[in-house]
Amino acid sequence: xxxxxxxxxxxxxxxxxxxxxxxxxxxxxxxxxxxxxxxxxxxxxxxxxxxxxxxxxxxxxxxxxxxxxxxxxxxxxxxxxxxxxxxxxxxxxxxxxxxxxxxxxxxxxxxxxxxxxxxxxxxxxxxxxxxxxxxxxxxxxxxxxxxxxxxxxxxxxxxxxxxxxxxxxxxxxxxxxxxxxxxxxxxxxxxxxxxxxxxxxxxxxxxxxxxxxxxxxxxxxxxxxxxxxxxxxxxxxxxxxxxxxxxxxxxxxxxxxxxxxxxxxxxxxxxxxxxxxxxxxxxxxxxxxxxxxxxxxxxxxxxxxxxxxxxxxxxxxxxxxxxxxxxxxxxxxxxxxxxxxxxxxxxxxxxxxxxxxx
Amino acid sequence: xxxxxxxxxxxxxxxxxxxxxxxxxxxxxxxxxxxxxxxxxxxxxxxxxxxxxxxxxxxxxxxxxxxxxxxxxxxxxxxxxxxxxxxxxxxxxxxxxxxxxxxxxxxxxxxxxxxxxxxxxxxxxxxxxxxxxxxxxxxxxxxxxxxxxxxxxxxxxxxxxxxxxxxxxxxxxxxxxxxxxxxxxxxxxxxxxxxxxxxxxxxxxxxxxxxxxxxxxxxxxxxxxxxxxxxxxxxxxxxxxxxxxxxxxxxxxxxxxxxx
Numbered sequence: 001x002x003x004x005x006x007x008x009x010x011x012x013x014x015x016x017x018x019x020x021x022x023x024x025x026x027x028x029x030x031x032x033x034x035x036x037x038x039x040x041x042x043x044x045x046x047x048x049x050x051x052x053x054x055x056x057x058x059x060x061x062x063x064x065x066x067x068x069x070x071x072x073x074x075x076x077x078x079x080x081x082x083x084x085x086x087x088x089x090x091x092x093x094x095x096x097x098x099x100x101x102x103x104x105x106x107x108x109x110x111x112x113x114x115x116x117x118x119x120x121x122x123x124x125x126x127x128x129x130x131x132x133x134x135x136x137x138x139x140x141x142x143x144x145x146x147x148x149x150x151x152x153x154x155x156x157x158x159x160x161x162x163x164x165x166x167x168x169x170x171x172x173x174x175x176x177x178x179x180x181x182x183x184x185x186x187x188x189x190x191x192x193x194x195x196x197x198x199x200x201x202x203x204x205x206x207x208x209x210x211x212x213x214x215x216x217x218x219x220x221x222x223x224x225x226x227x228x229x230x231x232x233x234x235x236x237x238x239x240x241x242x243x244x245x246x247x248x249x250x251x252x253x254x255x256x257x258x259x260x261x262x263x264x265x266x267x268x269x270x271x272x273x274x275x276x277x278x279x280x281x282x283x284x285x286x287x288x289x290x291x292x293x294x295x296x297x298x299x300x301x302x303x304x305x306x307x308x309x310x311x312x313x314x315x316x317x318x319x320x321x322x323x324x325x326x327x328x329x330x331x332x333x334x335x336x337x338x339x340x341x342x343x344x345x346x347x348x349x350x351x352x353x354x355x356x357x358x
Numbered sequence: 359x360x361x362x363x364x365x366x367x368x369x370x371x372x373x374x375x376x377x378x379x380x381x382x383x384x385x386x387x388x389x390x391x392x393x394x395x396x397x398x399x400x401x402x403x404x405x406x407x408x409x410x411x412x413x414x415x416x417x418x419x420x421x422x423x424x425x426x427x428x429x430x431x432x433x434x435x436x437x438x439x440x441x442x443x444x445x446x447x448x449x450x451x452x453x454x455x456x457x458x459x460x461x462x463x464x465x466x467x468x469x470x471x472x473x474x475x476x477x478x479x480x481x482x483x484x485x486x487x488x489x490x491x492x493x494x495x496x497x498x499x500x501x502x503x504x505x506x507x508x509x510x511x512x513x514x515x516x517x518x519x520x521x522x523x524x525x526x527x528x529x530x531x532x533x534x535x536x537x538x539x540x541x542x543x544x545x546x547x548x549x550x551x552x553x554x555x556x557x558x559x560x561x562x563x564x565x566x567x568x569x570x571x572x573x574x575x576x577x578x579x580x581x582x583x584x585x586x587x588x589x590x591x592x593x594x595x596x597x598x599x600x601x602x603x604x605x606x607x608x609x610x611x612x613x614x615x616x617x618x
Binding site: 013014017195198199202203204205206207209210212213214216217218219220221222223224231235278 | 414416436437439440441445446448452453454455456457461464465466467468469471473475478479480481485486488489490493494497528529532
């Protein structure tokens with residue numbers, strides 16, 4: 001009843017092709033953005049920002065990048081952590097080695113470096129697919145782990161292998177407090193999510209999806225697999241790389257290669273699978289789910305055990321986390337390969353008909 | 359029919375194709391004239407689909423030439439073929455299942471899109487204008503094929519007959535000069551076949567598109583095609599107008615079996 005598009009007629013293709021064709025959706029997104037930019041900084045305490053919201057924003061951006069490659073172009077990757085590392089370390093090197101380079105520019109250059117490395121490790125995708133490609137991208141992961149640990153130049157000869165940045169300034173804005181960091185990451189994410197949405201709804205996105213769905217037919221209508229696949233690798237790595245720079249510079253501000261280990265790659269892949277392959281919205285759902293689940297389990301499991309007089313240790317909780325993740329991934333792969341995003345859109349479909357579904 | 363059959367537009371010369379020891383096509387030559395409907399028929403495994411795959415470069419023949427509008431290709435590739443205006447449909451529908459009908463047809467416009475990735479990412483002037491212009495073109499195809507009601511349905515959810523129609527639509531969205539149809543009527547009921555015949559004839563008539571078609575339904579083939587090539591075991595055994603082919607003793611033997 002509330003969520004109806006009756007009477008919202010489209011009289012031009014431009015109106016029909018907008019991102020949110022239904023007026024209620026447009027209001028909802030405006031409301032959400034207002035709340036995120038104005039409401040949250042006023043309401044939320046520092047712990048919540050630092051522990052949940054900032055990681056959520058940055059990992060959403062990374063998941064968005066992974067989703068472009070895995071969900072939209074169908075090229076499976078286990079190297080997302082590596083591209084985050086490349087982004088972070090490249091931006092770090094630009095930042096310390098070029099005096100007076102604006103921070104935004106070093107972030108973007110970090111992303112571009114990640115894109116270049118992504119293209120390089122994407123070359124095997126022209127020959128192999130599926131599991132074999134996953135293994136090839138895993139090589140990127142181990143390679144970058146090794147490089148940033150063993151080649152001192154990349155870490156500016158830091159003896160511990162860890163690097164740190166301080167005194168971050170963007171266009172005269174000192175990013176120091178958690179609220180600053182939150183707002184910066186949010187702004188960055190909104191812009192990049194919009195770019196991702198635009199790409200997936202225009203020609204390049206259709207090329208990626210065509211390659212994913214039926215590569216022979218795609219070739220026959222004049223899509224070059226080389227360009228489609230490598231551009232997906234480049235764009236994906238760019239997103240993931242900038243997420244890496246944010247993770248290093250804004251979230252951690254001092255980090256070592258372990259911050260971008262293979263665990264991170266798996267985590268990002270899980271986000272995309274659980275959230276929804278081939279859906280921009282799904283990347284956010286997946287990131288929210290994976291960031292919030294451990295914290296929720298932490299709160300909930302000991303209390304739940306208490307009901308039955310069982311004490312659950314901290315180690316028990318972290319084991320339970322792995323068990324729940326594993327079970328959920330299997331559940332989603334079998335029951336809903338399109339993830340939470342599909343559940344969401346089904347719910348919306350139902351809501352449109354409610355309360356008269358016939 | 360009012361249309362004029364023109365000069366030879368596509369000429370295949372001594373094409374041979376083998377997969378390891380299996381000879382799929384042996385020394386096949388035939389030509390296709392502009393604006394005509396050219397059928398390729400033959401028993402199962404005769405090499406008909408291989409023939410289409412050679413024409414648009416999916417398979418590369420070991421020998422032989424493909425001459426397209428006077429240009430000689432010893433090895434065609436799918437991208438070149440698409441650029442040269444050859445489009446096709448597939449025997450077992452090869453639509454992009456995760457996308458809706460509009461997006462499937464929009465992929466057919468891919469070669470005509472000039473804006474680059476950055477412009478598209480920012481939904482910037484040229485990218486946006488192009489998107490709208492191509493959408494209008496795609497809507498023309500949708501109107502032509504009478505599939506307005508399903509334009510936003512993901513193609514995976516459509517029934518088989520409609521998927522075949524969308525497959526044709528995607529090929530038409532390329533505005534091809536030569537259209538290759540691989541069993542466009544396989545698995546359809548009579549009504550759907552009649553619709554499909556009507557679309558094929560209309561495409562040929564209204565847009566002057568040259569059509570090369572593989573089909574098993576002899577009544578359809580004999581009715582709509584101008585000339586017919588008959589293949590058997592990868593060899594050409596007949597070529598000519600439908601009536602000539604029907605009277606050809608070799609063709610009768612291939613289809614009905616010889617008495618020994």
